Amino acid sequence: GAGVSQSPSNKVTEKGKDVELRCDPISGHTALYWYRQSLGQGLEFLIYFQGNSAPDKSGLPSDRFSAERTGGSVSTLTIQRTQQEDSAVYLCASSFGENTGELFFGEGSRLTVL
Amino acid sequence: GQNIDQPTEMTATEGAIVQINCTYQTSGFNGLFWYQQHAGEAPTFLSYNVLDGLEEKGRFSSFLSRSKGYSYLLLKELQMKDSASYLCAVRDLSWGKLQFGAGTQVVVTP
Numbered sequence: 001g002a003g004v005s006q007s008p009s010n011k012v013t014e015k016g017k018d019v020e021l022r023c024d025p026i027s028g029h030t031a032l033y034w035y036r037q038s039l040g041q042g043l044e045f046l047i048y049f050q051g052n053s054a055p056d057k058s059g060l061p062s063d064r065f066s067a068e069r070t071g072g073s074v075s076t077l078t079i080q081r082t083q084q085e086d087s088a089v090y091l092c093a094s095s096f097g098e099n100t101g102e103l104f105f106g107e108g109s110r111l112t113v114l
Numbered sequence: 115g116q117n118i119d120q121p122t123e124m125t126a127t128e129g130a131i132v133q134i135n136c137t138y139q140t141s142g143f144n145g146l147f148w149y150q151q152h153a154g155e156a157p158t159f160l161s162y163n164v165l166d167g168l169e170e171k172g173r174f175s176s177f178l179s180r181s182k183g184y185s186y187l188l189l190k191e192l193q194m195k196d197s198a199s200y201l202c203a204v205r206d207l208s209w210g211k212l213q214f215g216a217g218t219q220v221v222v223t224p
Binding site: 033035041042043045048056091102103104105106107108 | 147155156157158159162201203211212213214215216217
């Protein structure tokens with residue numbers, strides 16, 4: 001598609017379960033970002049992929065969070081043993097290069113942990 | 115690291131002008147972005163400043179002073195549809211990632 005695609009758009013899970021969130025960036029974009037946004041809050045940086053470089057994981061809040069990017073394209077954010085405080089909208093964005101251009105955001109995956 | 119500050123909320127009347135300030139502290143600077151986010155939607159790009167001065171784009175303008183670590187977004191001829199959160203984001207020289215401020219909620223009243 002033409003834009004950043006994220007799935008699922010909504011996910012409700014029970015505390016302690018694992019969840020996977022998927023992001024399909026714009027074709028040709030080498031940079032991919034994951035952010036988290038809690039209700040009424042700003043965007044919290046989680047992880048950043050650029051080409052074949054090692055990802056910048058400095059924003060991951062705990063070792064329950066991990067992400068991978070296969071073939072320089074699709075990315076999966078995995079949250080293990082979910083907690084209620086993980087409830088948020090998880091936004092993925094991509095851009096053309098490392099230090100160029102704007103970020104294009106997907107519509108987000110809304111995660112609710114009961 | 116980076117520290118990005120912007121007001122929490124601003125209210126203005128339809129047709130008026132509103133200026134949203136953003137101050138930042140960063141170990142290296144490689145550009146400042148403004149994004150608009152309507153409730154329940156993804157952020158959308160508004161403007162990008164990397165050099166000092168004013169960038170004008172229709173009803174929206176953005177200003178940057180690198181020496182002061184300061185930017186503002188100016189919204190002119192406000193319309194009801196401008197009611198949204200406005201996010202200031204800074205790109206650090208060492209990193210490609212953008213760090214976002216908490217956002218300024220602009221409420222436009224009739």
